[in-house]
Amino acid sequence: MNSWVQLTGKIAAATALTAVVLTGCGGSGGKQEASGSGGATGGKKEPVELVFYQTGNADWNEEDFMSNYGNYIKQKFPHITPKFVPVPSTKSMEGLIAAGQQFDVFLFSIGHTHLNLIRNDFAYDMSELVKKKGVDLNRFDPFTIDQQREISGGGIYGLPLSNTSPVIMYNKDIFDKFGAPYPKDGMTWDQVYDLAKQVTRSDGGIQYYGLLASPEHVIKTNQFSAPFIDPKSFKPMFDDPKMMTFLENLKRFYMLVPPPGGKPLEGSFFSSTGQSKMFSKDKNLAMWVHFSNSAVNFPADLNWDYASLPYFKELGPVGPQAYPGYIYISKTSKHKDDAMDVLQALTSDEFQTIRSKMGIESALKNPDIKKVFAQDLPQYKGKSIASIFPQKYAAPAPLTDYNDLAWKRMNEAFGDIGRGKKDNVTAIRESSELLAKDITAERSKK
Known part of the structure; x- marks a missing residue:
């Protein structure tokens, strides 16, 4: 999503204010400490250009890049000139790579890491650099480091820059209209399903829908930690019993939706963009499950709040998997030391506090940073902020170089399931067969 774009001016202003405060306090730089002070290294250095690329x-x-990151980097490291390479119209790095574009630093979500970093052979194990720079990995939520250990075979490719996970966002006016209780933290999926039935109604010529969830995002972060692909054999695992249970649960909410004119549901019922419009503009969707940062651009007249993601009775109060964003150093960079200084600054308590106040979740354990979440955003005033932070995240599912292919096929499969075009078993079997061919074709390129 591009919700950060709307915050750029405020982040730039907050960053500038921080710089003034530091100068007024006599901040002279010095080596960044493990606590994450965000200070620059002392001494004059030769000018360096660092090339950044992101896909979020x-x-x-x-x-946009300079307002969110570049200006802060220049304030901390005057000798570094950040250069930003925008995403091509093709949405692919292939053309840039073919043209010989050099990269130093990447900003990728975990969902984009294998496709862009690993498959393009940019992954760099920073373990030695972490030791050299004294980076304290214990500052980060453990699951974010565990995920890095898993994808790197015990090393570490990047530092956690942000985090998010699915949550319920609900329209209070719809619940008030039908006299139904609001969803609350700690509910089971069965309880939320019963609630969704109460607010799935037609009234005054308007069809109201109980709950829709972005399949792409909730299936990726499923609470069972069900994998998509076997990490050893690379065989599709769509038919894993845990995955089938998760899909059946999601399906039943779509079965509540009356097909418009008796026709299969349109694609907008399954896309983030379409669901966002239903929830925030059309205001005919009572509950929407998506990443918590989706709320950043809600209109001021939307009467909404958060509730935690429901849990499965058989699992107990386990939340979704986290969906962190990471900052990586390219294997091809000739300025890895400088790049690591930047990584430390952007993951410092100082910078993460600024971002937290602007509604961007931090992956740091520091409770003080979580306490100020969205503090500077008027639309978050009075909201149940605690609901977006699960008491316990689900364990990260195994990932492979081909998960992007799997997610595409799974989204197609659930589209057929949610529309009632195919039963679960048929849709999953056919998608698994297609995924197996996709993986074979991709592996043949190596």
Whole structure:
């Protein structure tokens, strides 16, 4: 999503204010400490240009990047000139790589890491650099480091820059209209299903829908930690019993939705963009399950709040898997030491506090940073902020170099399931067969 773009001016202003405060306090730099002070290294250094590339906000231009990251980097490290490479219109790095574009630092979500970092052979194990720079990995939520250990075979490719996970966002006006209780933290999926039935109604010529969830995002972060692909054999695992249970649960909410004109549901019922429009503009969706940062751009007249993601009775109060964003150093970079200084600054308590106040979740354990979450955003005032932080995240599912292929096929399969076009078994079997061919074709390129 590109929700950060709307915050750029405020982040830039907050960063500038921080710089003034530090200068006024006599901050002279010095080596960054393990606590995450964000200080620059002392002594004059030779000018360096670092090239940055990110995929989380595909429409970002250089101004967006500088407001969110670049200006802060320049304030901390005057000898570093950040250069931003925008995402091509093709949404692929292939053309940039073919043209010989050099990269130093990447910002990728865990979902984009294998496709862009590993498959393109940019992954760099920073373990020795972590030791050299005294990076304290214990500052980060453990699951974010565990995920790095898992994808790197025990090493570490990047530092956690942000985090998010699915949560319920609900429209209070719809619940008030039908006299139904609001969803609350600690509910089971069965309880939320019963609640969804109460607010799935037609009234005054308007069809109201109980609950829709972005399949792409909730299946990726499923609470069973069900894998998509066997990490050893690379065989599809869509038919894993845990995955089938998760899909059946999601399906029943779509079965509540009356097909418009008796026709299969449109694609908008399964896309983030379509669901966002139903929830925040059309205001005919009572509950929407998506990443918590989806709320950043809600209109001021939307009467909404958060509730934690429901849990499965058989699992107990286990939340979703986290979906961190990481910052990586390219294997091809000639300025790895400088790049690591930047990574430390962007993961410092100082910078993470600024971002937290702007509604961007931190992956740091520091409770003080979580306490100020969205503090500077008027639309979050009075909201149940605690609901977005699960008491316990589900363990990260195994990932492979081909999970992007799996997610595409799974989304197609659930589209057929949710529309009632195919039963679960048929849709999953056919998608698994297609995924197996996709993986074979991709592996043949190596």
